Amino acid sequence: MSQSTLAKIIIQQCVSARLQTKPPENDVDAEFVEIGRGIVVYVCFMKGATEATVEKVFNMVTSVKLSRDSDGKLKSVVDINGDILVVPQATLGGKLKGKTMQYHNNIDKQLGYELYEKLIPLLCNAVGKTSSSQVKHGTYGNLQVLNIDTNGPYAHTMDII
């Protein structure tokens, strides 16, 4: 039996990225967060995900060597003092069925929110400790109004089991 996927991730390298955290309302402007050089991490938790899954996502995101340093070597985003933008992206749980996507294996929305809320401080602690890098993140459940500027997204997908 194949192990089930507990989280689905996309990592893209960026020069800068900007994400809306609050949509505009009446006369109030939208609110945004912004990062410089680093990575955009799209996260989706699946049925069965737990705090242990959050730890695995955290470990993978902070250790995988996908960011090029000034010497051209691939290092972790932490090692290049890069920024991290976390984008909640439930659509990653989709499975193609005919011409439509189905999301039957996505985690319950409230549970997903709770796991997402545990991931962010872990990342903040790891990145903020030793450098001027920053972690920004989207609002769970919002439409992710996003702008990315990249010199090569160098996009990778990861299934966490």
Next chain:
Amino acid sequence: MSQSTLAKIIIQQCVSARLQTKPPENDVDAEFVEIGRGIVVYVCFMKGATEATVEKVFNMVTSVKLSRDSDGKLKSVVDINGDILVVPQATLGGKLKGKTMQYHNNIDKQLGYELYEKLIPLLCNAVGKTSSSQVKHGTYGNLQVLNIDTNGPYAHTMDII
């Protein structure tokens, strides 16, 4: 035995997107292609992919209902007269091994190029026939210098078998 994946795809919805097709050289400026509302399709062919795989990718990309029309209904990019930007993205074939990514299952570069070159005209024919929509694409083997502006990337990954 599980069937092997012959192509890996990410589809993101966009308001606009711009991709470098030729890097700057000496005094000559870089060249870019640009699309308006539609989708960005990242494509990676894996070992064993053939023309039949290209057909499957083409059918999936043009038929899957992931683009919202003005009534809020999900339709195919063709049905909303959307644009398509194709981004060759060999990194999608990566598999996590410890802290690094390995690409052992990626297709041979020349073969991948030939399949990519077959995909583009298929898409151009499907989209250009009935509307003002356009298909643009990156240069195979180049660094994909990319800017995306989206009201929700609504990112989906698909494994073509």
